[in-house]
Amino acid sequence: MDVRWQLSHDSGLQRARSFLILATGLYRASHLTGGLLAVAEHERSRAGAWAILGAAMACSVLAFGRALRDGAFDDRLVWLDVLVSGCLLPFATVDWSPAGMTQGQAAWVLLLGGSASAMAAVSGSGRQACGAVALLMAVHLSWHQLVSTGAAVPTGDLEALVYSAVLARVFWWYLRRQGRMLDAATGRALAAEAEQARYAERLDHHRALHDTVLATLTVIAAGGVDANAAPLRERCARDAAYVRRLIQRGAEPTGCPEIGAALEQAVRSAEQLGLTVTTQYRALPELPTQVAVSLAAAASEALTNVLRHAGTRRALLTATGAADGIRITIADQGVGFDPDRTPPGFGLRRSVQARLHEAGGQAAVDSAPGEGTCVELRWPS
Amino acid sequence: MAELITVAVVDDDRMLLDGMCHWLGQVPELRVTAVAATVTGLLEGAADGSAADPAAVVLLDLVLRDDSSPADNIRRLRAIGSRVLVISTVPDRDRILAALAAGADGYLTKDNDLPTLVAAIRQIAVEGSAHSPELAFACAHDDRPDRPRLAPRELQVLLDYAAGLTLKATARRAGITPNTAKDYLDRVKAKYQRIGRPTYTKTDLACRVREDGLDPGRAPR
Structure with a gap:
């Protein structure tokens, strides 16, 4: 922009x-x-x-x-x-x-x-x-x-x-x-640059497919591992989730804006830690790089907090574009907490909040004991 | 213990079928009575007496490889008295909404865990309907011109529930009781099922056009 x-x-x-x-x-x-x-x-x-x-x-x-x-x-x-x-x-x-x-x-x-x-x-x-x-x-x-x-x-x-x-x-x-x-x-140079960026993203996908789905399938096909073992199944679930997200993002008419790639990284790093993240994307907009990066950082922190505090290993990340902006929610159905007596470490760290605020966005945390937690990120605020 | 719920599974992936039987076999309150690769296969099995009664709940793969239309499949199953829980690997908004209009009682993606799947089957068997964030998301982001009109309150509840909030949290944010929140979700679903009837042929036609391999790469199962 x-x-x-x-x-x-x-x-x-x-x-x-x-x-x-x-x-x-x-x-x-x-x-x-x-x-x-x-x-x-x-x-x-x-x-x-x-x-x-x-x-x-x-x-x-x-x-x-x-x-x-x-x-x-x-x-x-x-x-x-x-x-x-x-x-x-x-x-x-x-x-x-x-x-x-x-x-x-x-x-x-x-x-x-x-x-x-x-x-x-x-x-x-x-x-x-x-x-x-x-x-x-x-x-x-x-x-x-x-x-x-x-x-x-x-x-x-x-x-x-x-x-x-x-x-x-x-x-x-x-x-x-x-x-x-x-x-x-x-104009031609810009178009070439965009094409280059798309090419780089495709390469990135290929590399990720190589490291995930292909590697897993190769291991199973070669035999000698217990396909029913918990670690392998977890790995399969992670790989399947990756491909599913890939299809979802590819199916969007808006193509693959930067925020999609940034959120994908946040989701993948949370999955490395053992969280199962379901994603829902809808009309992701093109955002300035700084905004995409700080939104993804906040989303990443929210996902990590699910692992740390929610007592559940599942989370749902939803990102929908609307009227020149974006709304991202990270929700879990875990134990929740009382926002009035927030123990330190809950919610988003002040540095993450500050960065998001600086980029023109805002974060809100909604929770109650026994009702799960929902972190909502908005840009512009 | 709760009453035994009979379940049938229709999916054209043999491995998934086996896995699903094994999975559901671990749940005492469920009994898998029939599996088939197509709805026709399931109905024929019921006709020749290998399964006495139609299953209470049929888990139906959204898009089967036999070129049958999801809407037809759902109607045929509903016609013999089964409830239908549609499942698919990747959520496809248009197909989900078409399935809902054709009378599907619930929709889940296949990556949900066993407790979620069992809860949905139980809800459908007992209450006749199950909600899920993926179904709510499809309704909340429906941008077809002939979509049903939703009241602002209904949309708010739908959006929060679609984002993965618990029903309790959804209700608290809207300032209503969980029961009322569920009523809203039921009402939205009913609106979708109602518009399904008059546009029966149109929706069906759209589904068939999509299935005719215009973009087979995107066809989810």
Whole structure:
């Protein structure tokens, strides 16, 4: 679960997107820095110049702040920036008095259009980007006509508008393709890893079958042992229980999640000690590893407690998945005890409880003298 | 001493049949009157007079190798007046529920110990019905669309009993007496047997489809 979460937030596509936000952000920052230096040098005393700079900064902070937060540009804010920084602010610099203003002091404002067109190129669809660039070009052209700066300058300015957009779009196209390819490769690697895990589990089963059922049958088939002897019969019962659990887990539509394997280990170690455990599984969910491990540890302890205190050699372990979680019970029909006067050692050790609690689960012990004991584990609590 | 209970065993595994006879032979209050590999075999044995009366309780293997349907087997045995305790190696929810609907009086997996088996036989002979966690588990986790509706209390009792709690503990947790808890379990069973009748042909059909070897690897016995 954790891995998948990280992947969805850290996919190659998302990394490409984040990189372009950063790149266009730096582009815009360079224009704003230029603006700051120009205003500080030439128009320090003009409030209007500072206001223009402030408006450009506000637009930028709004668009890039939101993009950094969401991991993607908001189309509406990008358009706002195109309209304000790219279209309105150049006209705000025009000194409408007949004397006019010098071209050098307006140049930094025109540059904002370049970074605005780059933003538009990486945020929306191709058509939107073309629309934004066309609008910016038209507006800049009319600005140049208004202040009549001569033919050479508009060409450079318009070129900057187009090439900013083209370069950004090409980068975006290339990085997006690389990101998608990376995501596909990661997906394949994950699938291979899952297959590897299934293979490892099958191997584990084969080894267990080899050590249990096969070994027992081979011994009996070879003759020379009393097939009715108690130790051999106990061993047969254990082996049969193992195969039965294997069939039960295999029959579940959910496959073999980690918790199934973890519980199997708990059951097997209890059976090694002489407890007969019947298991019932139903819709076992995929759980985070830490949760599966601490649940299995608690189940293992509960089974050991049956052996130690219950005065019976049988226990029933039931695990059922429900609503994003799991409920596990370990019940015996032994002597039970009075929970109000719990002798030390009954229930679950504090360390086991603490670990389960840390993993977000909880344990409850229910018992009464003569009524058996039931330990209930839940995750999430 | 309690009254003698006659028992017949139907299982297609010769070794299990022998073992079961030997096992039940140790119990003074039980008498194994007949064994057979199929229900037809058992009924024929009864017809030619080798066994005078039908056994009070028949231990019936859930899936026999002669392709007979579990539901048919149960009905035929119930028809001659025997009670039926179904046994199988691995619990298979759908088949257990089908057996219950067809009139089975109890269900146990074969890995239970002798006292549990004897207690179930006795309960069926005396009270006509036996409960077991494996049967309760099958009912509690029934997710078929046409399953019987259970009251929240019934479900709680069913779940606790299915988890292996004693009847006393189940009752204490529900705040009721053990007798009431048993009533709840009886009621759930009755609901399953009741829905069994109208869906008789449908359930049967489903069983047959499964037995037609669609996935023989999973067929439990």
